[in-house]
Amino acid sequence: MCCVQLGLAASVGLADRLGSDGVAWLRLAWAALILVAFTRPWRSRFSRRGLVTSILLGLVTAGMTLMFMAAAVRIPLGTASALEFLGPLSVAVIRGGKAGRWWALLAAAGVAALTEPWHGGTDVTGVVLALGAAACWAGYILLTQRAGDEVNGLQALAVSMPVAALATTVFVGPAVAAHLDWQLLLVGAGLALLMPVVPFSLELLALRRLKASAFGTLMSLEPAIAVAIGFLVLGQLPGLSAVLGIVLVVAAGIGVTLQAEREKPADSSAVNDGGPETVERAAVR
Secondary structure (H helix, E strand, C coil), rough: CHHHHHHHHHHHHHHHHHHHHHHHHHHHHHHHHHHHHHHHHHHCCCHHHHHHHHHHHHHHHHHHHHHHHHHHHHHHHHHHHHHHHHHHHHHHHCHCCCCCCCCHHHHHHHHHHCCCCCCCCCCCCHHHHHHHHHHHHHHHHHHHHHHHCCCCHHHHHHHHHHHHHHHHHCCCCHHHHHHHHHHHHHHHHHHHHHHHHHHHHHHHHCCCCCCCHHHHHHCCHHHHHHHHHHHHCCCCCHHHHHHHHHHHHHHHHHHHHHHHHHHHHHHCCCCCCCHHHCHHHHHHH
C-alpha cells in the first residue's frame, strides 16, 4: 500500500509536465508492456466470454485510472483515495445484506466529513471524478469475478492492461507524444514498477500467508496510508474534518470485512474470499 501511494504521489508531481491524463497513459502503457512481456497471453486459450470480460476489464481500468489521476491533482491524495475506496466498500456493503447498511451509513458520514458540503469550498469536479473512479473500481471487482471462472487471473490482467493502454492512447496518446522525452519515458517505467509490478508481487506473497479477512482488514487502511504519504511527500496537511472522514471510511471498511468473515458459512472456508479482484487489485491503479 505504501508503494502504491508513493507511486500515486509521484504521478501527481509529474502531472505538471504531462497533465493527469498523460501520466495515466504513461503508467498504463508501461504496465501493459511489462505484463505482456512476463505473461505472454498469446500462449493461453481464451473462451469468447472470458476474452470479452477481459476487454471490459481493460475499459473499466482505463476509466478508473484517468478519473482517479484527474481527481488527485484537484483534491488531496488522502481524500481522493478515501472516496475511491467507496467502490469496493459499496460492493462489500451490498453483499452484507441488511447489516451492511449500518456500515454504509458510517461511510456516508465519512464522505460528508471529507467533502464538507456545508462550506461550499470543496472542488466539486475533483470529488465527482473520485466517485467516478470508485464506480469503475466496483465494476472492475464484479467483472473480475466473472472472469475468474473463465480466465486465469494473470492472463485476464495481461489482456485487460493492454486494452486499457490502447483505450487511453486513443484519447490521450497523440496529445502527450509531443511532450515525451527519454527522461519522462524512464520515469514512466519507474512508476510502472511502483504500480503494479512491486505491489502485485507483494500482494501475491501476502495472500499466500494471510486469511482473506485479515488481508481485507489491512487493505481497509489504505486511505489512512494515503493521508500519510500525501503529507510526507506532497505536503498536504489534512484538516480535522478530513481526518475524521477518513477514519470513518476506514472503520466502515474494516467493519464490513469482519462482518463478512463472521457470517461466512463454515462450509465455504475453502473459498478464497479475496477472489480474483484482490489478486489483481494493485494493477488497477
